[in-house]
Amino acid sequence: MASMFAGDLKLPSISSLLSFYASFSALAMIIRTILNEALPRPVRHFIAAKFSDLVSTHFSTSFTFVIEDRWHAVTNETFRAVQAYLPTRAGPATNRLLLGHNDTNNTAAPPQSGIPVEAKVFDHFQGMKLEWTLHEKETKKFYPRHSHWYELRCSKKDKDRVMETYLPHICREAQKIFNHREVLNIHTYDNDGSSWESTVFKHPATFDTLAMEPEAKRRIIDDLDTFIQRKEYFQSVGRAWKRGYLLYGPPGTGKSTLVAAIANYLRFHIYDLQLQSVKNDSELRRVLTATTNRSILLIEDVDCSSKSTKPRATRDDKENPDESDDETKDRLPFDDPGVTLSGLLNFIDGLWSTCGDERIIIFTTNHKEKLDPAMLRPGRMDVHLYMGHCTPAAFRVLAARYLGIQEHSLYECVEDLMQKIPTTPAEVAQQLMKSDKPEVALESLVEFMKTKESESENSKLFTKEEVVIKQEVTKSTEEEVAEQDDKKLL
Structure with missing residues (x-):
């Protein structure tokens, strides 16, 4: 019976299959042409997206996480963590690697590694297979001009484990990398490119070589140590985790050298900002929110940097004697007024001061009396440190460093x-x-x-x-x- 049934079953010929395929293709092209002419482009894209989602939901076994470089107008710390972690996972399966270094003081230094755009990095964690890809897109209307994001592809069944164990593991490993930075960078703001440009920071200053009174150095070190260890305390009292320093005194008294010693002691990057290069308060917010955690924001010679930092009575009486308050308010929108005092203070101690953690803000000036009193109150500049003339103790430190002697006639x-x-x-x-x-x-x-x-x-x-x-x-x-x-x- 089975053999008779098999004998009656006839397979279609190749010519009939080709004919059916040609007819089906022609019908599909006719339907596509009708849909393209009958339906607007947004409707077609919507239908295509829904169809793709339907296929992905029922037939795809993978899931994709997207991690962008910006999150709610500030730097995405998860992106920074992945950026630091992934070069340590580049292995034989990685077919491309980004190499380079910006240490102009040591051109023979071994290059650092990074992940180039569209390169894939594979990682294995607790039995999960994970695939990373970096993407880039140019943005003409928004700051910054190029946006980057990572795509993490994993199995659907591992989605929850990735969220609960893998991503926290990356953040912990990245924190170890940040805490033991071998190379520090100093960043300067490029007004034309609307971005921070960096180079290697290799200042040899340390607290051991600093020409200061030993007691003063000990107070600064204790203050920095206390600040670093009090994250929970700052949160409990409802204050941003930041510390403000005002270094003032005559020129040549070591203010910039102290900044370098602080950076080397904490292993913090430095963002050196010239207020003259910032057009207005809006740009100032973009600039400052683009800085990273565990960093020093340095504004040197703040009394010379902007009219906004000078006492308001002086600005009103001397700099704009013929300009009334109403005229100031009525400036045209396209007239760049520069950085205002309120704009600067809003980042130091206002709502925008919470956009970041573990930050040191340092102002230097040769003339403290020229600053607006609003900048000097506690909570904005927490530590006022006078950098005076050389003392006998400081002289002995310098002599030991430059001449290698402890005593002399x-x-x-x-x-x-x-x-x-x-x-x-x-x-x-x-x-x-x-x-x-x-x-x-x-x-x-x-x-x-x-x-x-x-x-x-x-x-x-x-x-x-x-x-x-x-x-x-x-x-x-x-x-x-x-x-x-x-x-x-x-």
Whole structure:
């Protein structure tokens, strides 16, 4: 019976199959043409997307996570974690790798690795197979001009495990990488490109080599250690996890060197911002929210950086004597007013100050009295540190660093002169660098300070003579006026 049934069953010929395929293809093309002419483009895209989702839901066994570089107007910390983690997972299955370094001080340094766009990286974690791909797209209307995102593909059955165990594992590993940075970067804002440009930061300054009073150094180190360890405390009291420092004093007293020592101690990147390069408050927010956690925002010579940082009475009376408050409010939208005081303070201590964690904000100035009092109150600048002239203790640190000695017969002479002649650490260092021989270098320093003392005394004498001359001129002028008045009366 079975053989008879098999004999009656006839398979279609090849020609009939080809004929059916041609007829079906023609019918499909006719239907597609009708749909393209009858339905608008958005409707067609909607139908295609729904059909793709339907096929993916019922037939696909994979799931894709998308991790973009920006999240709610700030840097996506998950993206940063993946960016640091993935180069450590590049293996034999990775067919492309990005190499390079920006250490201009050491051109022979081994290159660092990164993941190029559209390259695939495969990872295995707790029996799960995971595939990563980096994508890039140019954005003409928004900041920044290029957006990046990672796509993580995994099995549907592993979706929950990826969320609960794999991604937290990546964040922990990335945190270890951030905590043990071998290379620090210093970033500067490129106004033309509307982005931060970076280079390797290799300043040799440390707290051991810093020419400061030991007690002052210890206070700074203790303050930094306390800040780093108090994340939960800042959260419990409802404050942003940040710390503000104001370094003020005469030029050449080591303000920039202290910033370098802080960066090396904490292993924090530096974002060096010139307020003149920022057009307005809106751009300032974009610039500052593009900085990363565990970083230092540095604004040097803030008294010279912007009109917004000067006392408001000074700005109103001297800089805009003919401009009323109403005229200020009525500036045209396309007139870039620059960074305002409120815009700057809003990031330091306002709502925008919460856009980031573990940040150090440092302002430097040569003239603290020129700053608006609103910038100086607690909560904005938490630590006010005066960087003064060189002290005997600071001199000994410099001598040990530049000359490699702890004691010398000229030390007492130098320290006595230093008590009378204000001398900056930069001036001391300049004299100590003139010779590798301690005797010659110290004699040069003594001669420099004596010359400075002599010039100071001469300046005082000239000042006294000028006062006497002015008094005599004034007296003679008054006598002449009196004589003329007498003649008029006669």
